[in-house]
Structures are given as structure tokens and as C-alpha cells.
Amino acid sequence: MYMMFFGSSVLLLVAMAVLWSIYPFRRGRWLLWINVVLFVGWCLVTFIAARSIGWEFVRQIFGMLMPMVFSPFVLLFLFAKRVNWMRIVKRYAVIVSWLAVFMIVFQIPAFPTFATYVLCFGVPILFFFLLYVWEKWLAGKWKRGWIAFGSVILVVAFIFGSLLMNATALNASGDDMVMDWGGGKDSGMKSELDVTKLAGPKETAVTERFQFTAATKKMKVPDGSTKELWLFNGQMTGPAIHVKQGDVVEVTLTNENIKDGVTIHWHGYDVPNAEDGVPDISQKAVAIGESYTYRFKADTVGTFWYHSHSQSSEQVGHGLFGSLIVDPKTKPDDELDMVAFVAPKYIDNDGALISSDEWPKQLLKDTKIRLRLTNAHNKPQKIVLNGVPFKVAAIDGNEVNQPTNVEGKYVQIPAGGRVDLTFVMPNNAVRIFDAKDESGGWVFQSERKSAAPSKEIPDEAFQRESYGTKMNSGLDVSKGFDREFTMVFDSKLAFFDGMVHHLWTINGKLYPNTPMLMVSEGDLVKTTFVNRSYSHHPMHLHGHKMLVLTRNGKATTGSPWWTDTLNIAPGETYEVAFKADNPGIWMDHCHNLDHATNGMMMHLQYDNVYTPFSGHTHE
Missing domain, CATH: 1.20.58 (Methane Monooxygenase Hydroxylase; Chain G, domain 1)
Structure with missing residues (x-):
């Protein structure tokens, strides 16, 4: 509307x-x-x-x-x-x-x-x-011709001057940034905790070690062409981190030749702040020839991913990402796990499905399958599974309570979001594909080979807010909130780099002048998202999980909807809540990474935490 x-x-x-x-x-x-x-x-x-x-x-x-x-x-x-x-x-x-x-x-x-x-x-x-x-x-x-000519020049100069003026906001110092206390107590900055002290477990506790090297490599992409990609360990996608709940994970990152520096952010995983991988907030970017070690305890089960957070629009797009899967301590042996990504636009603009693993194209009837999908593209993607009823078992690593069968609907995954689809292999072929991918995605045949399912795209979208069975969310919001924030998304045009670009604003401001959301540890926080622009904005909050309360004024009625990456479509309003229980300085930004680059990011800061770095991440 x-x-x-x-x-x-x-x-x-x-x-x-x-x-x-x-x-x-x-x-x-x-x-x-x-x-x-x-x-x-x-x-x-x-x-x-x-x-x-x-x-x-x-x-x-x-x-x-x-x-x-x-x-x-x-x-x-x-x-x-x-x-x-x-x-x-x-x-x-x-x-x-x-x-x-x-x-x-x-x-x-x-x-x-x-x-x-x-x-x-x-x-x-x-x-x-x-x-x-x-x-x-x-x-x-004066002759009317000269008056008309002068008027046109004046109008053009006025428009061009406005576009140039808008562009200057991207180079702001951040001095105009204001601290937003969300209507709660302004406790002031205590500056007691350095983010570097909010670190993961000690080396002696490590149970799983990984060595990553970030480097450029020329290789074929899904459309058959050869491109220069930026990869971890030369793999597209990066090495899979597949561990069990309770493991202590250590990843040592070495930068071989990525010129702007590189980091690793654990998307959706609530690691300690020093392990978050945001340059100039929790660490310095890892320069060429340098190394950096991350450690965290894998205490949350689910589907997550990792990616560089230095110049992330460019680096994720070129391939610096991979999967992070944490299994429960006891996992069913008869379930086949498949991990896949929707490719970022530089690798494949049509949304081809890519994986670091080779999956069998013929499956036994009655095989239980869990398909773990992550959207590494900048835009929300429509995922279609034809030929079999399926369940949406988890969203952003959070299990859905008592999911039911879904048929004749597509599942939209926001940029940066994840979804687990489960199904039992029938005695016919099954097709999984992105709606934009004309190649038709992946087809799995049963023992009895049959014609491939259609590439038809359903008209109806899966609705998360009413899916599953209601249960206690574990977050009591009945007594109100300690802080309430409102974030209004909008856009404007600017001229720089020789062309006109869109800039994306939060509450009328561009980063680094966007408001700093201030909280105290233990606060119960409500945030209202209002999208007044004409583009989707998948908002990703680092270090915390958000509970979706309402969509467009209507309360959610299904299984508790926990997420870390929430897509707000044009004209939509969402209310979410979270507990401020992970001290640090955390990014909160649009995961259409081009939007983040052009202004749509901000920070959530605990009132007793400071950073010894510059405090303005370079995206």
C-alpha cells in the first residue's frame, strides 16, 4: 500500500x-x-x-x-x-x-x-x-529567452547542489550523533568495560580448531564464467564449521592478500563482544600478512553463518562467507543434513543455490532431509520446494514449536536470514530452487525416476507470524519495557563517485550520525521498525535475538518468532523485544549490505562499555 x-x-x-x-x-x-x-x-x-x-x-x-x-x-x-x-x-x-x-x-x-x-x-x-x-x-x-534559460540553469543547479549536499553526510565525523536512551533513565557513560575484555573462553578450553586463510582466487561461478573471488581457504562457500553443542570453537584467520583487511562475524550467534568481528568496534581489521584468533562456546543449536564484516558489501559479495552449524549433543542418525546458500549477486545475480558439499541427486524413499538454507544475497529471496509437502522447522537457528506441513507456498528468506526446511523424500522427484534462478535449482530423484517437478512459483507466501503452536517465549513483556526505541527507514538521493546513488536513512540520519541506542545490562527493550522507503530492509542486530511481537499492528499468534535478521518490507511496521543481556557495542544495520554502506547502520551500546578503537566502523 x-x-x-x-x-x-x-x-x-x-x-x-x-x-x-x-x-x-x-x-x-x-x-x-x-x-x-x-x-x-x-x-x-x-x-x-x-x-x-x-x-x-x-x-x-x-x-x-x-x-x-x-x-x-x-x-x-x-x-x-x-x-x-x-x-x-x-x-x-x-x-x-x-x-x-x-x-x-x-x-x-x-x-x-x-x-x-x-x-x-x-x-x-x-x-x-x-x-x-x-x-x-x-x-x-530582459529578453524572455534569457530569462527562461537562466531559470532552467537555476533549477538544475539547485537540484545538483542538493544532491552534492546529501553526499557530504556520508563523510560526517559523527559529532552530530545523539545518544537515544529510549525514554528510560539516562545513566550516563560509566566506561568501565573495554570491549577487548569481553572475550571468549581461554585457549585451554578449545575442543575444535580451524585455520582460515583469506585470499583471492579465480574460479568458475554458476553461470559458467570465470571471476576473481575472495575466499576462505580457496573454497566457495568457505569451510563448513559443523560442531556439537558445548564445543569450544577456535578459528585463526590469516589474511593473505585481501587489501582492505578482513574479519569474521558470526552472523546470528551471540558471541562475546570481542569475538564479534566488527572492525574499529571490537577489533582492528586483519591486514595483509596478519592473523587474528576468535574463540567462542557453541552453546546454541541451529543454522548460522559467518562472513567478513570489513567492507562487507564487497567482501561478502565476492565470497568471504561460510556455514556455521551447531548440532544438539544427541542428533537423529537417520536425518540427512544439506547446507546451501543463495549466492550473492556478484557470484550469481539470479540467486543460484551453491554449497561446499556435493549432494546425491538420487535419494531413497522415506529419507528424512533437513535443508539448511542461508541467503547471502542482498535482497530477500523466494525459495520454492515443489513435489513434496515440507515443514519450516527453524528460522534463524530457532526451532519452530510443532510445525505443520506447508504446500503451495513459497518461503521468503531475508538477506542474511536462514531457514531450515524438513521433508520426507517421496517416491517422486523433488525440486528446490530460487524463484529468480532460471536454471531450475536442484532436482532430487527417488528410486523410481519420474519427470522433474515444475518450476511453477506459488502466488502465496508462507506467513511466519501465524505458523506453529503458541508456547511460552521465555521473555515476559507483560510488565512493560525499560526502554522503547523507534527506527524509521527512509531514503534520499546523492551525487558522488560520478553518479547518482540512493542513501538510506534511519530517523532521517545517515551513519555515523544515526542515533546510538543506549541500554543498561538487564534492560527489557522494545524496538519499533517503520519502513517509509520503497525497498526491503532486513535489519540485523548483532549479539542478541529479537522476539517479534507484532506485524503491522497485529500480534503474532504462532510459535514464538525469535530472529536476528528481520525483513521489513515497504510500508510495514514491526514491534520486537529483546533482553539486554550481552554487554558490548553492537551493530544494528540493514543486511542489504549496499544499504549499510550507504548509511543504514547504527549501534546498540551498553552504558558501561567503551571501545579503544575509533568507534566508527568502515563499511
Whole structure:
């Protein structure tokens, strides 16, 4: 609905601007009346959107632009019988209508600044004054052609200057960053704990050791072409870390030739802060020729993954990632584990499934299969399993209570998210594929070979919020929260590196000026996500698991929905809760890693923790 409102608003305002541009040269009330109809249509679209998704999603666009868009009608009515003033109003209508188009496309943020108010309310008044000056004193002295040419140059310079100004925010020092205490007690910074002291177990406790070397390597990718990839131990995907609950894991990382440095982040695994792998927060990036050792206890069962967090948009995209699987101490022997990734866009833009293992393409009937899927792509992916009913056994490493069979639905995995699908091999072929992958994914045949299942993509999506059986979540939210935060996602355009880019904002700010969420250990925290942009934002909180409370105002009704990577689609609102029980300074960012690079990240900081590093991670 939000995209309908935004797209309709842009189209209606452009149509009005075109008609206002014709109006000074073509006499006819029909042009004026068409614009009246378009304006009423815009008001109606806004009303429908506000009723459907809430005033929060439309208030800034409509509230800031409506006076500007409506003002030509008012002025035409006031000066209907004064010829000289009518000429001014017609020219004014052309200028402000295109200014409104510019503002809705480029400049209306979720949290307007003083400059935004000046653009929406001050600039139209200034233009009207300048048009009056021109009509009264300059119209007979300057040729209209030069006036028109100068006006075009002025508008282009205004737009280009705005785009350049937006780009400067990415190079900010972070001095404008504010500490958000979420309505709770401002306890001040105690600075008692250095993040480097929040480390994993000692070396003597290690039970599983791994050696990783990060280096470049040319190899074939799924489409058959050869590309230079950046890999751990020369493998695509990286070496699988498959351990049992209770193991103490040690991974020593050596950087052979990755020029910007490399780290390892344990995505979804709540390790101590010093082991989190975020450069300039919990460690320095591992430079060429250097090594770094991570240690943590594998106390949580499930499907997780690891990846570099230094220049992660580029490094994950080039292949620096792998799987982390923690089995329970006693695991069923008759279940076949399959681990796969949706490839990142540089390796395969169509979402091919890749794995470090070779799986048999023929399976015995009644074989129990657990398919562990991780999305390493930047965008949410539709996963389709045709030919057999299946269960969604776990999401982001968290088991679903009493899952039921799913048929005729696709499962959407957010960027960075994981899903475990379980099924029993039938006496016919089964196909698992990404909806964008035209190659058709993987086909598994039974003993009785049959025609491969179709590549048909179901229309209906699997709905997590109502799936499984309700049970005690283990997190008591009945007595309220110690802190409550709201994060509103939006976008704007900027010009840098020779082209126009999208920047992605949180509460109107770009990193490093995004707010710092401040908590004390033991706090019960609620966060509200509001997506006012036109893109999906899979928000990933390091070091903690979030319990989803509501989606678009409706409470979840199924098995408790625990997650570390939550996809917020355009126009959606989520409420989540978590316990602040893992001290440190933790990233909270969009896992469309291009979005994180262009501003959409922030930190969650405990009030008694500090970092000896720069404090601003370089993404």
C-alpha cells in the first residue's frame, strides 16, 4: 500500500506539473479543472493509504507538500480578475509544481530538518516574490529567452547542489550523533568495560580448531564464467564449521592478500563482544600478512553463518562467507543434513543455490532431509520446494514449536536470514530452487525416476507470524519495557563517485550520525521498525535475538518468532523485544549490505562499555 501511495503521488504530481506548464500558453478552463480533479485524486489516495497503513507513512509527504501544491489554486481564485497578477500566478504554478515533484522524489525525509521546511514553505514564497519583481520592473528589459534559460540553469543547479549536499553526510565525523536512551533513565557513560575484555573462553578450553586463510582466487561461478573471488581457504562457500553443542570453537584467520583487511562475524550467534568481528568496534581489521584468533562456546543449536564484516558489501559479495552449524549433543542418525546458500549477486545475480558439499541427486524413499538454507544475497529471496509437502522447522537457528506441513507456498528468506526446511523424500522427484534462478535449482530423484517437478512459483507466501503452536517465549513483556526505541527507514538521493546513488536513512540520519541506542545490562527493550522507503530492509542486530511481537499492528499468534535478521518490507511496521543481556557495542544495520554502506547502520551500546578503537566502523 505504501508503494501504491508513493507511486501514485509521484504520477499525480508530475501530471499536475505538466498541465501547469501548458496552462500559461493554452487558454482553457479544462486544464485547470483537470488539475483540480488530479489534486482531489491525490487527497483521496492519501486518505485511503492513511486508513490502510497509518498516518505515519503519509504525514510527511502530504503534510509538507499539500500547501505548496494547493497554493496555485488559492492564488488563481484570489487574483482571477487581475491580469498582471494572473501572469505571475501562472508562472508561479509552473515553478512550485515541479518543485513539489523534486521534493517528493529527492528530499522529503521521515524527520524533516529546518532546511526541508525552508524548501517546502520558504522557497515558494521567495519564487513568488522574484516573479513579482520580474513582472513589475524587469519584464520589459530582459529578453524572455534569457530569462527562461537562466531559470532552467537555476533549477538544475539547485537540484545538483542538493544532491552534492546529501553526499557530504556520508563523510560526517559523527559529532552530530545523539545518544537515544529510549525514554528510560539516562545513566550516563560509566566506561568501565573495554570491549577487548569481553572475550571468549581461554585457549585451554578449545575442543575444535580451524585455520582460515583469506585470499583471492579465480574460479568458475554458476553461470559458467570465470571471476576473481575472495575466499576462505580457496573454497566457495568457505569451510563448513559443523560442531556439537558445548564445543569450544577456535578459528585463526590469516589474511593473505585481501587489501582492505578482513574479519569474521558470526552472523546470528551471540558471541562475546570481542569475538564479534566488527572492525574499529571490537577489533582492528586483519591486514595483509596478519592473523587474528576468535574463540567462542557453541552453546546454541541451529543454522548460522559467518562472513567478513570489513567492507562487507564487497567482501561478502565476492565470497568471504561460510556455514556455521551447531548440532544438539544427541542428533537423529537417520536425518540427512544439506547446507546451501543463495549466492550473492556478484557470484550469481539470479540467486543460484551453491554449497561446499556435493549432494546425491538420487535419494531413497522415506529419507528424512533437513535443508539448511542461508541467503547471502542482498535482497530477500523466494525459495520454492515443489513435489513434496515440507515443514519450516527453524528460522534463524530457532526451532519452530510443532510445525505443520506447508504446500503451495513459497518461503521468503531475508538477506542474511536462514531457514531450515524438513521433508520426507517421496517416491517422486523433488525440486528446490530460487524463484529468480532460471536454471531450475536442484532436482532430487527417488528410486523410481519420474519427470522433474515444475518450476511453477506459488502466488502465496508462507506467513511466519501465524505458523506453529503458541508456547511460552521465555521473555515476559507483560510488565512493560525499560526502554522503547523507534527506527524509521527512509531514503534520499546523492551525487558522488560520478553518479547518482540512493542513501538510506534511519530517523532521517545517515551513519555515523544515526542515533546510538543506549541500554543498561538487564534492560527489557522494545524496538519499533517503520519502513517509509520503497525497498526491503532486513535489519540485523548483532549479539542478541529479537522476539517479534507484532506485524503491522497485529500480534503474532504462532510459535514464538525469535530472529536476528528481520525483513521489513515497504510500508510495514514491526514491534520486537529483546533482553539486554550481552554487554558490548553492537551493530544494528540493514543486511542489504549496499544499504549499510550507504548509511543504514547504527549501534546498540551498553552504558558501561567503551571501545579503544575509533568507534566508527568502515563499511
